[in-house]
Amino acid sequence: MTDTILISIVVFIIGLMIGSFLNVVIYRIPKGENIAFPASHCQHCSTPLKWYHNIPVLSWLFLRGKCAFCNAPIAKQYPLVELITGILFVILYFKLGLVWYLPFVAFSFAALFALVMIDFKYMAVPDNVNFAALIFALIQPDFLHAAMYAAIAAGGLYLIGLFSSLIARRQAMGGADVIVAGTMGALLGFPNFFAALFLSAILAVVPSLIKRETGVPFVPFLAMATFIVYIYDTQTLQLIEKVIYG
Numbered sequence: 754m755t756d757t758i759l760i761s762i763v764v765f766i767i768g769l770m771i772g773s774f775l776n777v778v779i780y781r782i783p784k785g786e787n788i789a790f791p792a793s794h795c796q797h798c799s800t801p802l803k804w805y806h807n808i809p810v811l812s813w814l815f816l817r818g819k820c821a822f823c824n825a826p827i828a829k830q831y832p833l834v835e836l837i838t839g840i841l842f843v844i845l846y847f848k849l850g851l852v853w854y855l856p857f858v859a860f861s862f863a864a865l866f867a868l869v870m871i872d873f874k875y876m877a878v879p880d881n882v883n884f885a886a887l888i889f890a891l892i893q894p895d896f897l898h899a900a901m902y903a904a905i906a907a908g909g910l911y912l913i914g915l916f917s918s919l920i921a922r923r924q925a926m927g928g929a930d931v932i933v934a935g936t937m938g939a940l941l942g943f944p945n946f947f948a949a950l951f952l953s954a955i956l957a958v959v960p961s962l963i964k965r966e967t968g969v970p971f972v973p974f975l976a977m978a979t980f981i982v983y984i985y986d987t988q989t990l991q992l993i994e995k996v997i998y999g
C-alpha cells in the first residue's frame with residue numbers, strides 16, 4: 754500500500770517533468786523551432802530562466818504566474834499541461850501496474866496530448882509528434898499484434914477517407930488522422946478501436962454544432978476517446994458484446 758503511494762508520487766513527478774517538456778513541444782514545434790536550443794526563456798523579455806523558475810507547477814505558483822524579470826504574465830497553459838500530464842501518468846500506472854512498457858504507453862498518450870494542444874491552438878497536426886505517438890504505442894509485449902492492428906486501423910481509415918472524398922468530391926480526412934488511427938489501433942486493438950471511433954464522433958457532436966462555421970479539430974476527440982476506452986477496455990468489450998448479442 755505505502756509502495757503504491759510512493760510509486761504514484763514518483764510517477765506523478767515524472768509526469769510533471771514530461772508535461773514541462775510537452776510545453777516546449779507545443780510552443781516550439783508548430784513554429785519550426787528547435788526543442789533543445791535555446792534554453793527556456795521568457796517569451797516576453799527573452800531572459801533565460803533560472804533552474805528554480807523551471808520547476809513544474811510550483812514555479813508558476815510562487816512566481817504568481819508572472820515572469821521574475823519583466824513581470825509579463827505566464828500563460829496558465831504551462832502549469833495546466835504539466836498537471837494534466839502528471840495525472841494522466843498516475844491513471845496509466847493504476848491501470849497497468851509497474852510493467853516495463855508503462856513508460857512507452859505513457860509517452861504515447863503524452864505525445865497524443867501534445868497533438869491535442871497543438872491542434873486546438875494552431876489547427877495543425879505536426880507529423881513528428883504524430884509519429885512519436887505511433888512508435889511509442891507499438892512498444893509493447895505483443896508487438897506483432899500491435900503493428901498489425903495499427904496497419905489495419907490506419908489502412909481502414911485511409912480507404913474510408915478515399916471513398917468519402919470520391920463521393921463528396923472534397924478532402925474528408927487528412928493524412929494526420931490516418932496516423933492517429935494507427936496509434937489508436939496499436940493501443941486499443943479490435944474491436945475496441947471501433948468503440949473509440951464511435952465515442953469520438955459522439956464527443957464531437959456538440960462542439961461541431963457550436964462551431965459550425967469554423968469546424969472543430971477532430972484529433973482532440975480521437976485522443977480523448979482513445980484514453981477513455983484504453984482505461985475502460987474490459988467494460989467497453991462487455992458493452993460491445995451486449996450491443997451485438999443482446
Ligand SMILES: [Zn+2]
Nearest residue numbers: 795798820823
Ligand atoms: Zn520576462
